[in-house]
Amino acid sequence: MGRSEAVERMGLNIPAITAGFLEAGYHKVEVVQQTGSTNTDLLDAVRGGEVDADLVALLAEEQTAGRGRLGRSWGAPPRSQIIMSVAAEVTGVYGDFLGLLPLLAGLAVRAALMEVLGQSAGPAVGLKWPNDILLGGLKVGGILVELAQHRPVAVIGIGVNYDLLPEELPVEHATSLCLQRAGVMPTRMEVTLAIARHLAAELQRWRALGGAPEVVLPRYRLACVSLGADVRAGDTVGRAEDVARNGGLVVRTAAGPVTVVSG
DSSP states (O other): OOHHHHOOOOOOOHHHHHHHHHHTTOSEEEEESOBSOHHHHHHHHHHTTOOOSSSEEEEESOBSSEEOGGGOEEOOOTTSEEEEEEEEEOTTSOGGGGGGHHHHHHHHHHHHHHHHHOTTSSSOEEEETTTEEEETTEEEEEEEEEEOSSSSEEEEEEEEEOSOOGGGOSSTTBOOHHHHOOSOOOOHHHHHHHHHHHHHHHHHHHHHTTSOGGGTHHHHHHHBTTTTSEEEETTEEEEEEEEOTTSOEEEEETTEEEEEOOO
């Protein structure tokens, strides 16, 4: 038996998770043992009219066909990650500002991790445009935001590596909370609930102001490790200079500044 096969991982306490999400302002939360993709499932439910309330969450203990930006797929052993998708109404948010949602969600996850890990303890939590969560310079999580198209609803997918072992990591530049944290670790449920609280609070404030960039950009610029770095975004190569009001990355190329939007 290999090391990863011998790991015993605790499942989420569903009554406690449900109570915590409802207390944070969610209208419904469901936890499933396994699914292909929580984002796909929740998008299908929204499009099929099965979701008729704001802040509806779907969590999974295992995701077998998780999707990242640009269709990249990933997976991990059961109960080794925080996997959640949230359906949120975006009525009243100016269309161009919807591109800020991945950045807003990143700020929420960052604040949650700083809360549970301690702001002065362990490696710094950073954000890589547009959807990566970094811990100690390595990817510990990611965001995937998708719109329901025919309804003013966005589905925000969040994945965070909780206790993946080195041999379980999907790529060399990935990590997990447990690999980066020395000392007592918060439980997976504690991390999940912290993310849920911060995401709900961020969404409430941002939507109340019509999706105002001022709610997002000043803090995101401070947390974004991409700014000032040489980047490649699709066919665009240059130095990242700023984040635009629509959430795009402003890249200084040889031909001048180009704003790249998340796809």
